[in-house]
Amino acid sequence: MKIYRVLFGLLLLMISFDAYSVLRIVTTTQDLAAFAEAVGGERVKVQSLTQGTRDPHFAAAKPSMIRKVFRADLLLVIGADMEIGWLPPLLQSARNARVQPGNPGYLDLSNSIALLGKSSGPVTRAMGDVHAKGNPHYWLDPANGIRMAQAIAARLGELDPSHKDEYQKRFNTFAQTMDKKLQSWQASLAHLKHKPFIAYHTSFVYLADAFGFLIVDEVEPKPGIAPSAASLSALVSRIDNNEIGLLIIEPYYERRSSRYLNEKTGIRVVVLPQSVGARPDINSYIDLFDAIVAALNDTGGK
Ligand SMILES: [Zn+2]
Known part of the structure; x- marks a missing residue:
């Protein structure tokens, strides 16, 4: 019996090591997943809820998505109502307090961006179906991409303070590469x-x-x-x-x-x-x- 107890102890140790050594990040889009991977490196395990081949305004909530949100330490969202049609019920079903809005495990990247197309007057259905809070396609400006990666690096540093410098360093490398690329894209x-x-x-x-x-x-x-x-x-x-x-x-x-x-x-x-x-x-x-x-x-x- 003793050997089983030892094995069980080892198993628990492995599970807890995995849980504390890697931050589990779930993102609503593959763009967000790409930023998380760029600044998180091997310290994070990243999964996207949707595929870049699909319209991100719409997604069908599947049990596999609920499981991902249930296990997540950090949920990254585009916000500005981009996921309004499908994320709230998913968050409710997943019952994971860490990633509920307002908690450190929930990061809405639209808060780091000056959104275009924001209405100054009351929002009505006559404005269309999907952009009532301003235009949520902001990741298509490379300068916004840098802001998004920066916000993610900062949040990773808060959730995992012992590796804060590492996240910042990876962000700096990402931003430098982006600056160089941006010049060539603009010239082109x-x-x-x-x-x-x-x-x-x-x-x-x-x-x-x-x-x-x-x-x-x-x-x-x-x-x-x-x-x-x-x-x-x-x-x-x-x-x-x-x-x-x-x-x-x-x-x-x-x-x-x-x-x-x-x-x-x-x-x-x-x-x-x-x-x-x-x-x-x-x-x-x-x-x-x-x-x-x-x-x-x-x-x-x-
Ligand atoms: Zn849209």
């Missing part, structure tokens, strides 16, 4: 400055801000509202009159409307990856912008 997209584009959804306003092009309209008449025949024909005249040469769209939206606009006006349609994981070759935040820059340059800048 300089020819798009002040060019008018349209987007399917209002996802790319932060990207446009970062690189100096303009998004003058969207295919969706309101965020989250599908286009109608009337709204599409109004767009046809707008594209013709303003010589808008490019329509950018995320991989997960329907293509019928953009095909129609292309047939009627000749506008070029570029499918732009919007998240880490949107394509199998996009595994980091730097990969994401490399892919975005390459896709935009594929158009010849028209």
